Structure formats: C-alpha cells, structure tokens
Amino acid sequence: MQLAKHWRLKGSRYRLEGARHPHTGAICFPRPADAAEWEAVPLSGQGVVESFAAAGKAADGFADDAVMALVRLAEGPIITAQLTDVALDEVKIDMPVEMVTRKLRDLGPEGLIVYGYKFRPLLVER
Amino acid sequence: MRNVYIAGIGQTPVGEHWDSSLTTLAVRALSAARREAELPIQALYVGNALGGEVAGQALLGTTVATAAGLGGIEAMRVEAGGASGGAALRQAYLAVAGGAFDVVAVVGVEKLTDVLEGSIEAALALALDSDYEAAQGLTLTAGWALLQQRYMHVYGYADTAFAPFPVNAHRNGSTNRAAQYRSAISREQVIRSPKVAAPIALLDSSTAADGAAAVIIAAEQVVRKLSGPRIRVAGSALASAPLALGARRDLLWLEAAEQSAQGALKQAGVRHADVDVLELSDQHGIVAALSLEAGGFVERGMAPQAAADNLIAREGTLPIATFGGCKARGDAPGALGVYQIVELTQQLRGTSGANQVADARVAFAQCLGGLGATAATHVLVRED
Numbered sequence: 111m112q113l114a115k116h117w118r119l120k121g122s123r124y125r126l127e128g129a130r131h132p133h134t135g136a137i138c139f140p141r142p143a144d145a146a147e148w149e150a151v152p153l154s155g156q157g158v159v160e161s162f163a164a165a166g167k168a169a170d171g172f173a174d175d176a177v178m179a180l181v182r183l184a185e186g187p188i189i190t191a192q193l194t195d196v197a198l199d200e201v202k203i204d205m206p207v208e209m210v211t212r213k214l215r216d217l218g219p220e221g222l223i224v225y226g227y228k229f230r231p232l233l234v235e236r
Numbered sequence: 237m238r239n240v241y242i243a244g245i246g247q248t249p250v251g252e253h254w255d256s257s258l259t260t261l262a263v264r265a266l267s268a269a270r271r272e273a274e275l276p277i278q279a280l281y282v283g284n285a286l287g288g289e290v291a292g293q294a295l296l297g298t299t300v301a302t303a304a305g306l307g308g309i310e311a312m313r314v315e316a317g318g319a320s321g322g323a324a325l326r327q328a329y330l331a332v333a334g335g336a337f338d339v340v341a342v343v344g345v346e347k348l349t350d351v352l353e354g355s356i357e358a359a360l361a362l363a364l365d366s367d368y369e370a371a372q373g374l375t376l377t378a379g380w381a382l383l384q385q386r387y388m389h390v391y392g393y394a395d396t397a398f399a400p401f402p403v404n405a406h407r408n409g410s411t412n413r414a415a416q417y418r419s420a421i422s423r424e425q426v427i428r429s430p431k432v433a434a435p436i437a438l439l440d441s442s443t444a445a446d447g448a449a450a451v452i453i454a455a456e457q458v459v460r461k462l463s464g465p466r467i468r469v470a471g472s473a474l475a476s477a478p479l480a481l482g483a484r485r486d487l488l489w490l491e492a493a494e495q496s497a498q499g500a501l502k503q504a505g506v507r508h509a510d511v512d513v514l515e516l517s518d519q520h521g522i523v524a525a526l527s528l529e530a531g532g533f534v535e536r537g538m539a540p541q542a543a544a545d546n547l548i549a550r551e552g553t554l555p556i557a558t559f560g561g562c563k564a565r566g567d568a569p570g571a572l573g574v575y576q577i578v579e580l581t582q583q584l585r586g587t588s589g590a591n592q593v594a595d596a597r598v599a600f601a602q603c604l605g606g607l608g609a610t611a612a613t614h615v616l617v618r619e620d
Contacts, residue, residue: 119367139482140368161389161487163381165373166433169358172373180382180481188482190369190382198434203389214372224371 116224123226126153126209128187139187155209157183157229162193162201171215181207181229195230206232237333242467242616243454244273245578249414250447250566258284258291258347258446262300265448266343273452273462278337279310283324283344285317285570285605289359291347300343310337317363317605318517320344321449321573322474322612328453329472329614338455344574345448356444360569363606365480377441377520379481379607381433384522386487388435391537395435398521399426400543402440402564405518405557408550409564411590416445416566440563442519447568449575467584470506471615473499479609490608493530497602497613501532504598504615508532511615512596513583514554515576517604518561527602528554531613555593558583573603573612584618 121127121141128139129148142148158181165176177193179201193201194212207229215224246268248261256264262282270277282296293299297311316323321344328340348356357377361370364379374382388395403423409415421439429439459466475495478484484491501508514533518524525539533554534542547554559565559579562572580599582588599616 115367119371122368161382161386163378163385163436164431164434165378166375166381166431166436167353167357167377168373169361169370169375170354171358176373178372178374178378178382180386180487188487190365190374190480190482191372203385226371 113222116222121150124211126155126227127151128153128185137185137187139183139189154184157181157207159201159203159205159207160188161203164198171217171221177201179229192228193230194228208232238335239456240329240332240453240469241456241459242451242469242577242581243275243339243459243462244269244452245450245581246272247414247449247575247578248447250416250445250568252349253446254349256446258287258293258345259299259303261347261446261448262343262345263304265345265450266300266304266341269341269450269452273454275339275452275454275458277306277309277339277341277452279331279340280306281324281327281340281342282311282313283321283342283570283574284313285315285320285346285363286348286359287313289362290351290356316610316612318569318572319603319605319610319612320570321575322601322603322614323573323610325451325573325577325614326472326474326612329469332453332455338458339452341450341452342574343448343450344571346568346570347446348444349446360444363609368480376607377433377436380520380522381436382481383487383526383607384435384520387522387525390488393540395437396427397540397544398440398525399423400548401518401521401524402426404543404548405561405563408558408591409560412559412565415560415564416443417560417564436520440521442562442567444567444569447566447571447575449571449578451574451577465585466619467581468617468619469614470617471500471504471613473503474610474612475499476610477608479606481607488526490526490530490604490611492611493527493602493604493608494532496611497531500613500615504617506598506615506617510598511600512598513558513580513593514556514600515558515561515580516556516602517572518557518563519567523604524556526608527604531602550591550593558588558591558593573601576601576603577614577616580616584616
C-alpha cells in the first residue's frame with residue numbers, strides 16, 4: 111500500500127509546496143532531499159508548457175490516454191505532470207496552464223487511490 | 237593501472253525466450269564467452285536492471301555464478317537501469333586494471349516477457365524519479381517523447397526527422413542472426429506507423445525483451461597467450477546526472493553522457509575523429525540523437541541532419557547500431573552495455589561479415605540509464 115510514502119508527499123502533491131532558501135531566495139520544486147535549511151513555500155500553480163507528449167502505454171494503475179507535460183512554473187522550476195481537460199492536439203508549447211487536483215493513480219480494490227496535481231489550460235488570464 | 241583486454245565474448249539472440257529463465261539465458265551467454273577465452277574466471281559481475289522486480293530473483297551474481305559452475309567466486313549484480321551492463325563492465329574493468337583479479341566475467345541479462353506490458357512499463361519507470369515523474373504517470377518512452385517534442389520545437393524539425401535512425405538500425409539488423417527483428421524497413425513505413433507515444437512513432441520504438449550477453453576481460457600477462465588481434469579496453473568511465481528532467485540545467489543536453497564520453501575518450505587518448513564505429517542507447521531516434529550530440533560527435537541540433545545525410549550508416553563516418561541497435565537487434569535493457577561490447581569486439585576483430593565496418597580499429601560504446609541519468613562509456617582499441 112505504501113501509505114507512508116504517499117503521506118510524506120502531501121505538501122507537494124496537494125499544495126504544490128516547494129522550498130525557498132532563506133538566504134539566497136532560491137526557490138526549488140521538489141524540496142531538496144534534506145530540506146532542513148529551507149523554508150516551505152506553496153507555489154502559485156501558474157506556469158507554461160515547456161514540452162508535451164502522449165503518455166502512450168501506461169504503467170499499471172494509470173490511464174493509457176494521458177497527456178504528459180513538462181511545465182515551467184511561474185517561480186522558475188520545471189515539473190513533470192499530466193495535462194487534463196485538454197486534448198493532445200490542442201496543446202502547444204508556451205501555452206499557459208494552472209494546477210488542479212485530480213486522481214493520479216488507481217491500483218484497484220486492494221490498492222490506494224492517489225490524488226495529486228495535474229495542470230489544465232488557464233481558464234482566465236490573470 | 238594495468239592494461240585490460242577482451243578475452244572472450246558470447247550472446248543469446250534478443251527476443252521472447254518463453255522457454256528460458258533469466259539464469260538460463262545468462263549461463264548460455266557466459267558459456268559461449270568461456271569457450272572462447274578458456275581462462276579460469278575469478279569474479280563475475282552481472283549487469284541487470286529489473287531482475288528483482290520482474291524475474292523475482294535477487295542475489296543475481298550468486299545465482300548466475302552457481303548455475304554456471306563458478307560457485308565460490310566473488311559475484312554480484314550491478315544495477316544502473318539501462319546502463320547496468322556498462323556499469324558491470326566498469327566494475328570488472330576496475331577489478332582487473334587495479335590488480336584485484338586477472339580474469340573477470342561480465343554478464344548482462346534481462347528477462348522481461350514473463351509479465352504483461354503494464355508491469356514492464358512500471359518496472360522500466362523505476363529508472364525515473366519515483367516520487368515526481370513515475371508517480372505522475374510518466375514512462376521511459378513518454379519521457380523521451382517529451383524531450384523529442386522540445387527538440388523539434390527548439391531546432392525546427394518535424395517528427396519525421398527521426399526516421400533515418402530506425403531505418404539504419406533495421407538495415408543492419410537484417411543481416412544479424414542474433415537480432416530480434418531481421419527485416420529492413422523504409423522511411424515511409426516509419427512515418428506512416430502509428431504513434432506509440434506521440435511524437436514518437438511505433439517503428440521508432442524498441443521492444444523491451446529478453447536476452448543475455450557476456451564478455452570476459454583479462455590482464456595483459458594473461459592474454460599474451462591468446463591468438464588473433466588484441467582488443468584493449470582503453471577507456472572506461474561512468475557519470476551521473478539528475479534523474480528528474482526538471483532538475484537538469486538543460487533539457488536537451490545529456491550531461492552524464494557528455495562527462496562519461498569525455499572521460500573514456502581522454503583516458504584512451506582518442507580523438508572523436510579516431511572513432512571508427514559506435515554503439516549507443518538508441519531505443520528511439522531521439523536517444524541516439526541526444527547521445528551523438530552530448531558525446532561530441534555532432535553539433536547541437538544537427539544529429540537528425542547527420543542521420544539524414546547517412547553518416548550513421550556502416551559506410552558513413554559515424555556508424556551506429558551496426559548489428560541493429562536496440563530497435564532491431566533488440567532491447568534487453570540491463571544487457572545493452574554488454575551486447576555493445578560483444579558487437580564492437582566483432583567489428584574490431586574484423587569478423588562481422590555483412591555487418592562489418594571497414595578497417596575498424598577504434599570503437600565507442602555508451603549506454604544510458606533512465607532518461608540519461610547514468611551513462612557508462614567504454615572505448616575499445618585494436619592492437620596489432
């Protein structure tokens with residue numbers, strides 16, 4: 111079930127929590143492996159598509175028809191995530207997107223259902 | 237450090253070996269190499285990516301050593317994803333060059349077809365960042381597809397620009413009796429094939445399968461007695477880079493591939509122009525393209541053009557996939573680095589038949605783990 115493994119990631123999965131270095135101001139996502147000297151900072155969830163692709167044949171527990179993307183967040187870091195509410199042929203590089211919380215993985219009646227961040231086309235320009 | 241030479245090679249075909257276990261494949265390849273070398277093996281390093289996860293067997297070094305009648309010797313598994321075979325050779329090289337042993341065997345082996353495709357994809361995705369890539373649904377193929385899309389955007393190529401890579405691989409695989417796919421394919425067939433993970437085409441995508449390859453390496457004083465041209469492991473290097481694409485300084489630059497290539501070439505005292513034949517990670521054209529660029533063999537953004545100009549053919553200046561590469565010879569992930577050495581040794585011996593690169597004297601082998609997060613590079617030189 112790996113409950114603890116997913117519980118540990120709740121900050122980044124649900125709040126897109128990154129880390130800011132108190133002296134340099136550098137922002138990173140995900141947090142460093144040992145983040146003792148860093149402070150947690152929720153990121154805005156706004157970004158642009160750096161690249162995208164069809165997920166193709168998925169690993170167990172994932173849907174086959176997903177659209178994968180590299181998203182460059184407004185704060186700078188690039189993260190890997192699925193796009194949602196959009197078809198592959200509608201996606202363009204540099205397209206603005208925003209974070210939403212969706213179901214990531216379903217391993218059946220015996221397994222966990224894992225929720226986390228995905229990105230969708232920005233509905234309203236801010 | 238002592239000079240290290242190739243003393244024997246062996247391989248099984250890559251394919252769906254329903255009737256053979258991981259251990260059987262490994263022993264078969266190792267036995268062939270031992271028949272050539274006729275030397276007492278003092279240690280065994282087994283390169284394997286997914287034995288624990290898919291074949292359900294750990295302690296693979298001991299498992300293979302015992303099954304091969306080598307019980308008692310130093311034996312262990314080396315895991316570095318798709319670079320496992322090269323990493324195992326690296327450990328063997330260090331053991332012989334450093335003087336710990338005179339004769340060491342390396343077996344690269346993978347056994348994947350016992351499980352269904354979804355489980356294979358999940359196992360291969362272990363070479364991605366577990367929490368932030370695989371957990372989002374990324375697979376190895378989709379990861380390379382993200383890089384190909386970005387590459388096309390930055391350098392202005394269409395997705396059809398990668399077709400020359402699988403066409404070249406299949407041409408060479410068609411005359412390799414150990415190849416998984418022995419049919420030539422045309423550029424049109426590649427372009428018309430459905431997308432396996434758009435923008436990557438089905439016919440530009442290797443099929444992960446079963447196979448084993450073995451190499452026996454030995455110190456100089458031992459191989460003096462061997463006949464034929466001597467093949468020296470002149471350069472050996474392994475480097476690492478962040479697993480996650482987002483953690484890299486430059487998405488389109490495989491830093492580990494660059495570093496290990498430079499390290500191995502420098503140690504061998506070889507310039508790029510001296511290299512006669514190469515084997516690379518080439519599960520998709522984009523992997524070979526980024527490897528050629530990071531290795532310093534072509535300028536950034538020029539690899540698809542170099543392939544279109546036929547430089548990668550056996551008759552070109554940068555021959556790759558000379559026995560079919562991952563696409564046609566077949567893709568046994570943890571065994572790749574050892575298959576490369578088996579094939580390049582045949583090239584340098586001049587025993588490659590229809591697959592021979594003329595007058596090959598210097599060879600370059602590089603295998604990647606994950607999306608280029610680990611790179612193992614070896615340079616082989618023929619001594620007459």
